[in-house]
Amino acid sequence: MNSTTLLGLVAGALTTVSFLPQVLKTWRTRSTGDFSFGMLTLLSAGILVWIGYGFLIDSLPVILANIVTFALLSVILAFKIIYK
Amino acid sequence: MNSTTLLGLVAGALTTVSFLPQVLKTWRTRSTGDFSFGMLTLLSAGILVWIGYGFLIDSLPVILANIVTFALLSVILAFKIIYK
Incomplete structure (x- = not known):
């Protein structure tokens, strides 16, 4: 793995992991x-398109980060819909 | 511009524009x-690294989207710090 891909994975890890404390907080408080x-719907839609773009430019960081982020964001969106 | 870059710009436009209704809502309510x-700090840090990665892989969509998203996210983070 070259250093560029490594930097991309660091970027992806940071932006993906960032949603973990948010999911924990939202899970605990049920407050959205x-x-x-x-924001939640546009961001989710955009992340799906990023996954497609990641495949087209063959960027593992873009693909991986957006798949995991989409999963975490879906939890927040689900709470937003259920507890509105 | 080829179709891959176009798709990336669509992805970037969606995830970037998604923060606009959030900034408007937060600006109005002052509630964070x-x-x-x-989440806000890790996401901001990660977005900065994405900008660097974007330059390294020469991806205009990754660079542009993350610069604008960083600016919008900074507004939310500022409100979080000021009105906590």
Whole structure:
């Protein structure tokens, strides 16, 4: 693995892991009032397109980071829909 | 511009624009209690690394999207710090 891919994986790890404390907080509080529904849906849609782009440019960091982020973001979006 | 770059720009436009309704909502309500501070700081740090990765792989979509997202996210982080 070259250093560029490594840097990309660091970037992906940071932005992906960032959603973990958020999911834990939201799971604990069940409170999602401060989140914009438009943000959650547009961001989820955009992340799906990023996954496609990642495959096209053959970038493992872009693919991996966006798949995991999409999964974590889905939890927050689900809480937003259920506990609104 | 080829179709791959175009798809990347669509992805970047979606994930970037997604933060606009969030910034508007946060600006209006001044309420950031539901946001995890850890999420905001880790995400901001990760986005900075994505910008560096974007330059290394010469990906205009990765560079542009992350620069604008970083700016918008900074507004939310600032509100989180000021109105906590």
